[in-house]
Each structure stands twice: as structure tokens, then as C-alpha cells.
Amino acid sequence: MTVYIIAQFKIHDRAGYDRYEENFMDVFQPFGGTLLSVDEEPTVLQGAFDATRSVLMEFPSQEQAMAWMTSPEYQEIAKHRLEASVGNAILVKKTDGLTETD
Numbered sequence: 001m002t003v004y005i006i007a008q009f010k011i012h013d014r015a016g017y018d019r020y021e022e023n024f025m026d027v028f029q030p031f032g033g034t035l036l037s038v039d040e041e042p043t044v045l046q047g048a049f050d051a052t053r054s055v056l057m058e059f060p061s062q063e064q065a066m067a068w069m070t071s072p073e074y075q076e077i078a079k080h081r082l083e084a085s086v087g088n089a090i091l092v093k094k095t096d097g098l099t100e101t102d
Contacts, residue, residue: 002094003062004036008051009087016084023077031068034058051087065091 011017028035037056042049059065068074081087 001061003059003065004092004094005055005057005059005065005089006092007055007057007087007089008049009053009055009081009085010050011052011085013084016080020077020080020084027071027073027077028057028068031071032060032064033068053085062091062093 009017025035034057035055036058037054039054040052042054057065059068
């Protein structure tokens with residue numbers, strides 16, 4: 001089942017975050033991920049948004065998403081993101097649509 005990772009980051013060290021980004025796609029793509037959106041100026045529809053970056057990723061399965069997140073290759077670059085930003089991330093499942101009974 002297709003899953004999405006939705007992440008928001010507040011970057012406080014751009015040079016450090018850039019080190020994370022340098023190898024991101026090389027580590028991301030082998031796990032079947034698709035980067036759907038990276039936005040530093042999203043349109044806020046409700047509530048407050050104080051992050052400096054939002055990210056939307058798609059994976060063919062939760063297993064592939066988790067394999068990417070826990071891989072030694074990702075952990076090696078993730079340390080730069082963790083040092084350069086604070087954030088939140090969630091994994092959500094793709095819906096097949098709502099029915100009248102939902």
C-alpha cells in the first residue's frame with residue numbers, strides 16, 4: 001500500500017542542512033521513493049506554520065519507507081539534518097477513497 005511521509009522543518013543552520021541535501025537523492029531513490037513536494041513558501045490554509053520547509057514524499061509501501069529511514073546510508077546523512085533543523089514527520093497511508101459508510 002502506498003504511503004506518504006509529510007515533514008516540516010525549521011532550519012537554523014542552512015550550511016548544515018545543505019550537507020544533508022547533497023546526498024539525499026542518491027540515498028532516497030534506491031528505496032523507491034518519489035519526492036512530491038519541497039516547499040519553503042507554502043500557502044497556509046488554516047492555523048500557523050512556522051517551519052521553513054515542508055516536504056511530501058511517496059513510497060510504494062511502509063516497508064520501503066521504513067527501510068529508507070533506518071538504512072545506514074540515510075542515517076549517515078540524517079545526522080546533518082538533525083543538527084541543522086528541528087522538525088516533525090509523519091507517515092500516512094494512501095486512502096482508497098471514502099465510501100458512504102465511512
